[in-house]
Amino acid sequence: MTTIVNTLPVGVEIYSPDGKMQFLNDTDFKIFGIPKETFDISGVNINGNPNLPDKVKKVVMEGGDIRCSFPYSFNTVKDSSYYSTSQDGDIHIECIGRPITDARGQLENYLFIVQNVTETVRATRQLEEKKQLQDNILNSIPACIQIKDIEDNSRYVFCNDESQRLFGISVDKTIYDVMEAKRVSRIEKTDKEVFATGNPYNGLEHIELKDGRSYDALVRKSVIFDSGKRMLLTVRWDQSLQNDLKRRTKMLDLSMEIMNAHTWFYEPDKDKFSFGEGSDNLIINPVLHDSLKKFISFVHPDDRKLFLDSFRHAITHENEKWNVEYRADLNNNGTYNWWQTQGLVETTQRDEGLYTFMFGMTISIDKHKQNELTMMRENEKKLNGLIQQNELILNNTYSGLVYITTDYIVQWENVANCSASLTYEAYKKGSHCYESYGFTSPCEDCVMQQAILSRQTEQMQNTFENGHTLEIFCTPVFKEDGTADGIVIRMDDVTERENMIQELKHAKTLAEQSDKLKSAFLANMSHEIRTPLNAIIGFSDLLMETTEPEEKAEYIKIININNELLLKLISDILDLSKIESGTVELKYDKFDISTYFEDLVISMKQRITNSYVRLLSHNPYPDCKVNLDRNRVTQIITNYVSNAIKYTPKGFIEMGYEVVENGIRLYVRDSGIGIPDEKKNKLFQRFEKLDEFAQGTGLGLSICKAIAEAMGGNVGFESTFGQGSLFWAFLPCETEIHQEKQLQTEKKTVPVPNKSSISNERKTILIAEDIESNYLLVSTILKKDYDLIRAKNGQEAMDIIKSQPVDLLLIDMKMPIMNGLIATEKIRQFNTKLPIIALTAHAFDADRQAALTAGCNEYLMKPIDKTKLFDILQEFL
Numbered sequence: 001m002t003t004i005v006n007t008l009p010v011g012v013e014i015y016s017p018d019g020k021m022q023f024l025n026d027t028d029f030k031i032f033g034i035p036k037e038t039f040d041i042s043g044v045n046i047n048g049n050p051n052l053p054d055k056v057k058k059v060v061m062e063g064g065d066i067r068c069s070f071p072y073s074f075n076t077v078k079d080s081s082y083y084s085t086s087q088d089g090d091i092h093i094e095c096i097g098r099p100i101t102d103a104r105g106q107l108e109n110y111l112f113i114v115q116n117v118t119e120t121v122r123a124t125r126q127l128e129e130k131k132q133l134q135d136n137i138l139n140s141i142p143a144c145i146q147i148k149d150i151e152d153n154s155r156y157v158f159c160n161d162e163s164q165r166l167f168g169i170s171v172d173k174t175i176y177d178v179m180e181a182k183r184v185s186r187i188e189k190t191d192k193e194v195f196a197t198g199n200p201y202n203g204l205e206h207i208e209l210k211d212g213r214s215y216d217a218l219v220r221k222s223v224i225f226d227s228g229k230r231m232l233l234t235v236r237w238d239q240s241l242q243n244d245l246k247r248r249t250k251m252l253d254l255s256m257e258i259m260n261a262h263t264w265f266y267e268p269d270k271d272k273f274s275f276g277e278g279s280d281n282l283i284i285n286p287v288l289h290d291s292l293k294k295f296i297s298f299v300h301p302d303d304r305k306l307f308l309d310s311f312r313h314a315i316t317h318e319n320e321k322w323n324v325e326y327r328a329d330l331n332n333n334g335t336y337n338w339w340q341t342q343g344l345v346e347t348t349q350r351d352e353g354l355y356t357f358m359f360g361m362t363i364s365i366d367k368h369k370q371n372e373l374t375m376m377r378e379n380e381k382k383l384n385g386l387i388q389q390n391e392l393i394l395n396n397t398y399s400g401l402v403y404i405t406t407d408y409i410v411q412w413e414n415v416a417n418c419s420a421s422l423t424y425e426a427y428k429k430g431s432h433c434y435e436s437y438g439f440t441s442p443c444e445d446c447v448m449q450q451a452i453l454s455r456q457t458e459q460m461q462n463t464f465e466n467g468h469t470l471e472i473f474c475t476p477v478f479k480e481d482g483t484a485d486g487i488v489i490r491m492d493d494v495t496e497r498e499n500m501i502q503e504l505k506h507a508k509t510l511a512e513q514s515d516k517l518k519s520a521f522l523a524n525m526s527h528e529i530r531t532p533l534n535a536i537i538g539f540s541d542l543l544m545e546t547t548e549p550e551e552k553a554e555y556i557k558i559i560n561i562n563n564e565l566l567l568k569l570i571s572d573i574l575d576l577s578k579i580e581s582g583t584v585e586l587k588y589d590k591f592d593i594s595t596y597f598e599d600l601v602i603s604m605k606q607r608i609t610n611s612y613v614r615l616l617s618h619n620p621y622p623d624c625k626v627n628l629d630r631n632r633v634t635q636i637i638t639n640y641v642s643n644a645i646k647y648t649p650k651g652f653i654e655m656g657y658e659v660v661e662n663g664i665r666l667y668v669r670d671s672g673i674g675i676p677d678e679k680k681n682k683l684f685q686r687f688e689k690l691d692e693f694a695q696g697t698g699l700g701l702s703i704c705k706a707i708a709e710a711m712g713g714n715v716g717f718e719s720t721f722g723q724g725s726l727f728w729a730f731l732p733c734e735t736e737i738h739q740e741k742q743l744q745t746e747k748k749t750v751p752v753p754n755k756s757s758i759s760n761e762r763k764t765i766l767i768a769e770d771i772e773s774n775y776l777l778v779s780t781i782l783k784k785d786y787d788l789i790r791a792k793n794g795q796e797a798m799d800i801i802k803s804q805p806v807d808l809l810l811i812d813m814k815m816p817i818m819n820g821l822i823a824t825e826k827i828r829q830f831n832t833k834l835p836i837i838a839l840t841a842h843a844f845d846a847d848r849q850a851a852l853t854a855g856c857n858e859y860l861m862k863p864i865d866k867t868k869l870f871d872i873l874q875e876f877l
Contacts, residue, residue, distance in 0.1 A: 011114030013101075019046040019061065031116050033074065043083075050080040051093075053586055060097060062655060063107040069094040069117060089575045092121040106235075106318070144217070145234040146167075147224070150195045156186070157231065166238065167209065183208050194221045195232050205236070215239075251518030260364040264343075266292075267357055268315055283330050284483045300327035300336045315358060318345045322360065337366040374870065400491040406452070406484050408432045408442055448487045451476045461494075470496045529570075532562035567863060573699065585845055586629045586711060593664070594624045597657060600634060604655060613648055615641075618656025623738035626664060628731060632707045633666065639700035640668035641726045646671030651724070663713065663732040675719040704729060762787050763807040763877050768797035768823070769839070770815045774862075778810065778839075786873075792816075794823025801827060808876055810860075813840040813851060821854045828855035835876035839864070 002025075005012050015021055021044040029036050047057055051072045059066040074087040094117040100109040138145055139161040146169060147158040154174050163169045168178045175184050182314040187205060194201045200222040208214040224233045262283065263276035273295060275286045285330035288297045292311070299307050305328040314322030327336040343360025402413040405425075413427040423656030427433060434442050437668040442449070451458040451474040463469045464864045473490040539555040539562075546552055601617040608615055637655060644653045651671030658665050675683065684705045701715075708715045765782060768791040769775040779788050789806065791797035795818045798812060809827070813820035824836055838851035842860045848859045858872050 003856055006367055010117075011112075013112035015046050015060065015110045017061075017063070017110070019047065019057075020044070022109060028114060031082075031091075031093075031114060032077075033085040038219075039083065047080055050082055056095075056097070060110050063099040063101075063110065064097075065099070066097040067095070067122070091116055092118045116181060144234075146236075147226070147235045148191065148232040148234065150191065150230075150232050151593065154191065155230075157226075163236075166215065166236075167207065168211070178209050179207065180210060190221060191232055191234075195223060195230070198223050204239070261361055263359070263361050264341075265357065265359050266343075269356070285332075286653065288332060288478065289330065298328050298332065300329075303327050306635060315345055318347060318356075320345070322358075325365065333443055337364060337517070338365065338369040340365045402427050402433075402489040402491075403486055404433050404448060405486040408434060408448075413439055413484065447472065447474050448489070448662060450474070451487055452484045453562055467495065468493060469495045529566065532566040535559070535562040536566065542752045543655070586632065588627055590625055590627045591630055592623055593626045593628075593657065594619055594621050596633075598628060601655065604638070606643065608645060608653070610645070610649070612650035613645070614652045615651050616654040618654060618658075620656075621737050624659065625736035625738075627731050628733050629711070632711065633731070636704045636707055636729050637668070638664055639704050640666070640729075643700055643727070644668050644670035644672060644725070648724075659667065659735050659737060660730065663730055664735060666730055666731050667726060667728040669724065669726045671724040674721040675717075675725050676721050680717075680719065701727075764789065764805065765873075766791060766797060766800055766806045766809045768792075768794060768809065768811040768815065768820065770812065774812070774839075778864065781864070781869065782873075794818030794820055794826075798823055798826055801831060801834065808835045808837065808873070810837050810839055811856075813847070821850060824851070824854040824856055837872055837876070 006024060006026040008027055009440075011031045011815045012023070012025040013021065013028055014023040017698070021041050024034075024041070026036070028034075029039075035390055046052065046060055047056075051070070053068070053070055056068060056070075070093060071090055072093045073090045074085050075089070077083065078087055082792075088774050094115045096113040098111045098113075099107050101113055102108045111291060124656060141160065142162060144163040144166055144316070145158070145160045146156055146163050147789060149155050149157050156169055156171055156173055159169045159171055169175075175187065179187075187207075188199050190203070193199075200220065202220050203218075205217050205219045206214065209218060218239055219237075220235045223235050262279040264279075265274040265276065266272070267274075271291050271293070273286075273290045273292070275289075279286060282697055283289065289298060296304055296308060307324055307326050310322060310324040314320060320549060322341070322345075325338065325340045327338055329336050330339075339362050341360060341362045345356065345358045347354050347356045348496055364399050373669045400414060405411055405413045410427045410429050410431055413429060431447075434440075434446075447458050447460050449824075455476060457473055459473045459474075460472050461469065462472065471492045471494045475488045477485045477488060479485050536559050539558050542557070543555045546555065553803075597617070597619050601615070601619075605615050641653060648670045649672070654669040656667055657668075658667075684701045690827075704727075705715045708731060712732045713730045715729045717725060762785070764787045764847070766789045767775060767778055769778065770792045780791075782788060789804075791800055793815045795812070797809065798818070800806065801809070811820045811823060815823075819828075820838060820840075826835065827834065836856045838848075838856040838859045839860070839862060840847060842853065851859050858874060860869060860872060
């Protein structure tokens with residue numbers, strides 16, 4: 001019995017109930033590489049086997065049945081000293097365990113049947129890998145491939161990924177799951193026709209899915225066999241890919257055609273081939289191939305060894321499928337075609353004994369092979385085209401790209417092609433990346449290594465000596481097994497972006513400073529306005545209480561002075577605002593600044609009331625024509641002189657001008673107190689005064705600066721504390737200097753009209769004003785010389801003009817019921833000759849333009865200047 005067990009092709013092991021080994025056969029010794037002569041069986045217990053799973057050990061100890069397979073490591077056996085073995089590496093074991101019981105059913109021993117199934121496991125894995133490869137190939141084809149079992153309610157038994165993506169079809173579903181029943185009939189009709197006749201169908205199908213998507217698809221349907229069962233194969237192409245699919249359609253049509261095939265039968269004991277169905281069309285003279293020796297002579301010399309080796313293996317392995325591809329000239333015409341032969345060996349019982357035979361089918365795969373070769377060439381061409389296209393795209397991006405493998409070798413780069421600012425000759429294909437920087441080993445703190453370790457994109461930024469800033473992104477690339485393959489480096493020149501960020505930060509800082517200046521401006525303006533208002537309100541109250549003529553005169557004088565100061569302050573603020581906002585209109589005209597300057601000198605002399613101060617003037621030209629806004633010139637000179645008067649207790653003030661390159665330079669020099677160094681940086685700022693107690697708004701120098709800059713010029717000063725100051729303003733303009741005075745007609749100033757200068761005939765003026773105090777002021781000024789009528793809104797004014805004669809209309813722009821603008825527009829619809837003068841507290845040019853556009857002849861701003869009012873009345877009456 002032992003001899004029989006030792007000859008078994010499987011290992012046999014017997015263990016006692018407590019797990020001690022009792023017996024193992026010769027096959028077991030061979031499987032596990034155990035030296036039979038020196039093996040001590042008494043020292044082996046199954047519970048100490050390091051490779052045996054715990055669940056197996058548990059079943060053995062409990063006396064149960066088990067069948068399992070598991071990996072077996074000889075290195076683990078050696079490390080654990082379980083037993084001595086000559087084997088190395090790993091194998092795969094399949095074991096069957098059965099308890100051996102006595103007559104009473106008690107566990108007597110435990111039997112193990114062991115088999116080395118390493119090759120079987122390996123073959124199974126290879127088969128699974130091949131199947132997975134086949135599925136991957138089908139899933140990578142950009143066409144929808146589906147197989148239906150028509151006999152099983154047209155259920156899908158295979159759908160590739162493209163089918164699931166486009167149509168939402170999956171295995172075990174039917175077409176009714178994705179389409180409405182009324183849309184299916186035409187598709188089912190062709191399915192049944194192809195399945196019934198076996199004839200392929202090529203056509204166009206319109207598919208409308210339940211989810212609202214629709215496709216026009218090119219379709220090919222044909223019958224195929226799977227394990228002997230007829231199935232319907234459907235291939236669809238999205239017609240939107242028509243240009244690309246023309247080539248693919250031809251390729252797929254060729255590959256999907258039914259292959260030519262024939263059957264054969266072989267008797268090994270007779271060495272005889274017989275040919276059956278289909279052979280008449282493929283083999284002209286079967287006698288030439290009726291033995292293995294004859295047949296092999298027609299096989300291509302390069303394929304004969306492959307054919308014979310596979311044939312001999314198959315003939316000795318019954319029920320193992322034979323499959324071989326080879327080239328053969330079966331018609332003996334000198335042309336080798338590709339064939340695929342599949343077959344099986346079987347043995348049956350005959351009267352005279354066992355009869356072994358081989359049968360199978362040979363299919364012509366010559367077209368398939370040609371298609372493979374064609375597809376390979378087309379794919380290679382397409383791949384080369386894609387590579388060129390990708391390189392063209394990458395080389396025209398604004399980012400430099402580099403691919404570096406883990407050995408630091410540059411595999412691909414387009415840095416030099418991308419941007420001149422990114423080159424630095426940093427990377428060269430085939431060289432180590434660090435060599436470009438003059439190193440012989442990888443850089444310290446290498447960002448490439450950081451990206452590989454972190455397994456995510458790492459970012460860094462470098463600014464080079466030439467001022468360029470590069471932003472570098474390192475993205476690791478990993479293989480399927482998770483190990484690093486290399487790094488993709490993207491480099492972007494972000495110099496402009498960084499400059500923009502700095503500019504935005506600077507702009508933000510300026511905005512914050514502007515906000516602070518605005519708050520300070522409002523605070524200063526509130527203080528400066530309250531100062532004269534305090535005097536006006538206070539002395540107005542005192543004026544009402546006192547009865548002394550001298551006190552009344554003094555109080556009125558103080559009120560008038562502060563009125564002028566308040567008006568000057570408001571005027572300066574509005575003027576500064578308009579100049580800085582760019583809304584002021586500069587009125588350039590050509591005039592003789594030498595003559596105009598003499599008038600300014602006379603005017604400035606009247607402002608100096610201090611007998612210890614002399615006014616000097618420097619007018620260097622007898623005739624000098626300039627093209628400037630003369631009022632703004634006056635404003636700059638006046639502000640400079642007024643400023644000098646405040647800070648010059650004695651000495652002189654000199655005002656002058658001179659022609660310089662591209663314009664003129666105005667200046668005012670004084671021998672006053674000068675400016676301390678710590679206050680020089682605050683000059684030309686709003687509300688800034690050297691002496692906080694000095695009279696004035698503190699806006700004069702700011703206005704001078706704003707005017708000069710609005711005219712394209714600039715301002716400046718020189719000063720020594722205790723010795724005096726020099727303020728100047730450069731105004732760009734065209735100049736004409738003449739050494740002799742040219743005759744010119746000067747515009748005479750219109751004198752302020754008085755009662756005697758007005759016509760003896762009293763005129764009627766309509767005053768449209770809703771506020772009582774405002775009307776009282778205007779009527780007080782005019783009632784001695786004019787007949788006055790009052791309207792409290794625009795509607796009343798319009799009605800009065802329609803009902804009685806009026807010589808002139810003074811109209812407020814802001815009134816209830818109907819404002820001045822609307823009233824003026826309506827009056828102009830029926831009276832175009834009546835002079836209309838706008839009265840308004842708005843001081844902006846836009847308001848003045850709106851009034852003139854509505855139909856006003858002139859525009860008078862509040863508070864009313866009596867002189868200007870009489871000038872206007874004299875002009876229009």
